[in-house]
Amino acid sequence: MSQNISLNVEKTLSVPDTASIIKEGFSKGMIEKRKIEDIQTQILMILKDLIQRYTNGESSSVTIETAEKLLNSICFSIDACTAGYIGTRERIDLLLNGSITELYEKGLEIVSSYVAETKKLYYRIIKTRLNVPVEAYNLTIDDFPIFFNKYSIVFGAHDAPSNIDYPLMFDNSHLKGVFYMKQYMENLLFETEICSHFDNREILKLLACYGKVYSIDYKKTLLNICELVINNSIFSVIAGSKADRLTITEQQYESISKRLLRLNKEKTNTLLNEACEKMIHGLEIEQSKTITYIKIYMPELASRVTNAVKNNCLQNLIIITEGNQSQQQGIIYEEGERMSDAKFRTLTSKIMKCGSTREKINLIKSGTQSAYDFIDILEADCLFEDEYTYLFASLNDIDLAVLGKTVFNEELRSGIIKLDIVISEKANTDINWQAEYLKFLHNLEPTRLIAIERFINKIQIADESI
Amino acid sequence: MLLPIIYKTMNGALQELQAAELMQFSKECAHGLEITLKDAAEIIDARNRLLQTYGRIEIDLEVTKILLQKLFTSPFISREEITQATQEILDIFYFIKNETEDGIGDSDLIDRLLYMFNGDCHGSIELLKSTAEALTREIKEKNIKSPLLQQGGEINNEPKY
Numbered sequence: 102m103s104q105n106i107s108l109n110v111e112k113t114l115s116v117p118d119t120a121s122i123i124k125e126g127f128s129k130g131m132i133e134k135r136k137i138e139d140i141q142t143q144i145l146m147i148l149k150d151l152i153q154r155y156t157n158g159e160s161s162s163v164t165i166e167t168a169e170k171l172l173n174s175i176c177f178s179i180d181a182c183t184a185g186y187i188g189t190r191e192r193i194d195l196l197l198n199g200s201i202t203e204l205y206e207k208g209l210e211i212v213s214s215y216v217a218e219t220k221k222l223y224y225r226i227i228k229t230r231l232n233v234p235v236e237a238y239n240l241t242i243d244d245f246p247i248f249f250n251k252y253s254i255v256f257g258a259h260d261a262p263s264n265i266d267y268p269l270m271f272d273n274s275h276l277k278g279v280f281y282m283k284q285y286m287e288n289l290l291f292e293t294e295i296c297s298h299f300d301n302r303e304i305l306k307l308l309a310c311y312g313k314v315y316s317i318d319y320k321k322t323l324l325n326i327c328e329l330v331i332n333n334s335i336f337s338v339i340a341g342s343k344a345d346r347l348t349i350t351e352q353q354y355e356s357i358s359k360r361l362l363r364l365n366k367e368k369t370n371t372l373l374n375e376a377c378e379k380m381i382h383g384l385e386i387e388q389s390k391t392i393t394y395i396k397i398y399m400p401e402l403a404s405r406v407t408n409a410v411k412n413n414c415l416q417n418l419i420i421i422t423e424g425n426q427s428q429q430q431g432i433i434y435e436e437g438e439r440m441s442d443a444k445f446r447t448l449t450s451k452i453m454k455c456g457s458t459r460e461k462i463n464l465i466k467s468g469t470q471s472a473y474d475f476i477d478i479l480e481a482d483c484l485f486e487d488e489y490t491y492l493f494a495s496l497n498d499i500d501l502a503v504l505g506k507t508v509f510n511e512e513l514r515s516g517i518i519k520l521d522i523v524i525s526e527k528a529n530t531d532i533n534w535q536a537e538y539l540k541f542l543h544n545l546e547p548t549r550l551i552a553i554e555r556f557i558n559k560i561q562i563a564d565e566s567i
Numbered sequence: 568m569l570l571p572i573i574y575k576t577m578n579g580a581l582q583e584l585q586a587a588e589l590m591q592f593s594k595e596c597a598h599g600l601e602i603t604l605k606d607a608a609e610i611i612d613a614r615n616r617l618l619q620t621y622g623r624i625e626i627d628l629e630v631t632k633i634l635l636q637k638l639f640t641s642p643f644i645s646r647e648e649i650t651q652a653t654q655e656i657l658d659i660f661y662f663i664k665n666e667t668e669d670g671i672g673d674s675d676l677i678d679r680l681l682y683m684f685n686g687d688c689h690g691s692i693e694l695l696k697s698t699a700e701a702l703t704r705e706i707k708e709k710n711i712k713s714p715l716l717q718q719g720g721e722i723n724n725e726p727k728y
Contacts, residue, residue: 142581149626159672162618162625162664 118180119196126193136197143201147175155256170257177259177278178208185211212254215279220249222286229293232301233308234320241267242289248282268325270398291394292327298384299330303347307333310422316510318439318473329420331395332402334384336419338376344383350423358415361406369410370403416514437470445477452483462492472503479504479534489537498549501542502556508535509557520554585611585628592632597639606650610635613654621661630673631657637681643690655692656680659699666703670710 123140126132151171152163163171182204183192195204223245230242244264251262259277269288276284296304304326311329312319333347339360340353349357364372377399381392409415440448448468455461461484469475484492493501505520508527512518524543530536542550586608593601602610614631618624635653638644644652663676671679679702680695688694 145626148624152624152626156669156672159674160664160669161627161629161673162623162661163669164665165622165624168624 119176119183119192122183122189122192123196125189126196131190131193132197140196140201144172144175144179147202147205148172151175151256170260174253174256174258174260175205178212178254179204180208181211181215181258181280182208209254209258212258212279215283216249216252216254219279219283219286222283222290223249225290226286226293229290229297231293231296231304231326233304233326235267235308235324235326236321237266237268237323238326241265245286252279252282254279266323268323270325270328271394288394291391292325294388294391295327295384295386295395296330298386299334299345299347304330306422307347307420310420314417314420314514316507328398331380331398332418333420333422334380335373335376335402338379338383339372344380348422349419351421354416354419354421357419361410361415366403366407369406370400373403373406374399414514437472439471440469440474445474449478449481449483452478458488458491461488462495465492466495476504476507480532482533484534486537489534490541493538493541498552499556499560501553502560504538505542505553505557506560508538513557517558518554520550520557582608582611582615589628589631589635592628593635593639596636600639600646600649602635602650609650610653610657614657617654617657617661621665623661623664630660630677633674633677634660634681637677641681641685641690643685652692656684656695659696663699663703663706667706667710670706 123132123137127134127137148168148171149161151174152161152168155167155171156163179201183195186192186195226242226245231238233239241264248261248263252260258279261278261281263282265285267289269285270292271288273284274281307329308319308324308326311324312322315322330347333349334344336349336357337346337353338344339357340349342348342353360372361369377395381395386392386395405418406415409418448464451468452461452464455464465475465478465483469478479489493504496504506513508530509518509523512523512526520542524539527535527539530539542553545553586604589611590602590604590607593607610631611628614625631653634656635649638649638652638656659680660676663671683698683702684690684692684695688698
């Protein structure tokens with residue numbers, strides 16, 4: 102029986118909980134007050150037993166917080182059992198005619214079977230996980246055992262102890278306990294399966310290019326890999342390439358962009374849906390659930406494409422991975438090794454405690470090997486007004502240009518920038534160090550400004566993962 | 568969110584049943600000192616108020632029953648004083664449970680309190696109250712040295728189903 106119910110529960114995970122059903126039944130005259138009191142008393146008896154077990158028989162009272170936690174756990178199990186029955190009338194009949202203790206115990210069995218199923222999903226995940234250096238992805242998977250070690254079916258069935266950071270394309274955060282974990286792992290598996298149709302090197306290249314477009318360290322960013330992969334695959338199909346290619350050249354981008362600009366919303370949807378069908382066919386995806394998972398995403402992608410066309414920022418959505426002129430002719434800035442979080446904290450603390458500007462600048466320059474770390478230090482607001490000027494004055498043109506890549510990131514996405522124009526456009530920034538940087542550039546000699554501008558337009562920060 | 572259900576249930580018809588249960592219990596073990604239904608209702612009412620004040624939930628009457636049973640055998644308590652004494656010692660009991668974050672089991676704590684009440688305190692509730700803080704400190708120190716049952720403020724015996 103639990104097997105059947107378990108299957109039904111999957112379909113009805115979003116049904117109202119038992120307490121709401123009782124409330125609804127009472128307001129419609131389907132349940133008498135006496136019966137509600139009887140149900141409450143039965144729940145209290147289960148709670149009494151749980152308090153004894155929770156305290157190892159040592160205490161018959163617990164704090165309100167603990168009692169609430171235990172009560173939530175009881176209700177979660179009862180819900181797990183009654184949610185399998187669709188329809189208010191059916192669920193009320195079950196509550197009226199059955200014993201609450203029996204429903205609770207059956208619920209425990211269902212929750213237990215869900216834990217077993219979730220564990221199987223976990224084993225599949227660790228076997229098929231992607232080889233990508235995205236921290237949130239890896240840490241989330243590495244920390245899944247926390248759930249199995251800490252989850253308590255009896256005392257905390259409604260909780261989902263875990264360190265889930267990695268954002269999925271679809272994640273129903275209204276679900277609780279093992280139901281949440283199961284749907285998270287299922288969706289992660291769908292996404293992994295989709296990504297497994299692509300060459301890992303192409304995925305890594307796509308991620309690195311994505312990081313460049315947004316001037317972020319993709320490894321430390323909360324991004325969804327599958328979404329980027331589907332996007333570029335679909336655009337690759339639109340550009341006439343194979344579905345399993347994630348490569349988009351600059352020429353292809355121009356051609357897709359021109360095509361999309363000519364289409365209205367409806368025709369854009371049709372184009373994307375047709376490309377989606379071709380992608381599914383081309384990748385030979387046969388699992389109907391995986392296909393559904395991709396198709397549910399299509400309206401979201403269509404809406405993003407329409408908005409990107411409207412706002413003239415398709416280059417943020419279609420990630421160009423090949424043939425970027427500035428990449429080919431640019432100057433490569435070798436990015437150094439990033440420091441650990443602990444080292445970073447120690448360094449910022451040292452800088453803050455330091456009384457001399459010269460020493461502060463020495464600490465920053467000698468302590469950071471990476472442009473990302475350097476910018477993180479600036480963002481940590483360790484310096485005061487004049488100190489920024491001294492620091493910037495100690496940097497050469499290339500260093501200043503690297504900082505400029507961050508400050509003028511948005512402007513650079515649209516092409517080459519004119520420094521004197523963008524400096525005045527950005528004058529109102531509320532980021533402290535960027536305001537000081539702009540002030541510093543504004544006061545530079547025009548010839549030096551032109552030199553920095555040339556570097557900003559040409560420089561590329563080398564990323565080891567390409 | 569669910570606690571109003573508990574309070575409602577505990578303060579409704581259940582309270583009368585609990586008073587009757589306590590009176591019946593006193594008859595069985597009081598050696599002629601049994602309490603009346605009115606006394607029992609007063610104790611239950613005080614106990615429920617104390618639980619609310621200290622933010623605790625207790626479904627059964629075990630603590631009250633054990634305390635009452637032990638007080639019946641105290642050489643310092645008369646029939647007239649037992650209702651009031653039960654309420655006041657319950658107050659100290661729940662205070663210590665909270666202050667020590669449940670660092671001591673029910674039976675142990677009742678034994679300790681009654682030992683002091685019948686011993687050094689010579690039946691004085693006031694003296695017992697004044698020693699409650701010292702007892703709390705002692706339990707806390709003992710638990711720091713060898714954590715008994717603690718994890719997250721509660722005795723933790725969570726089985727993996």
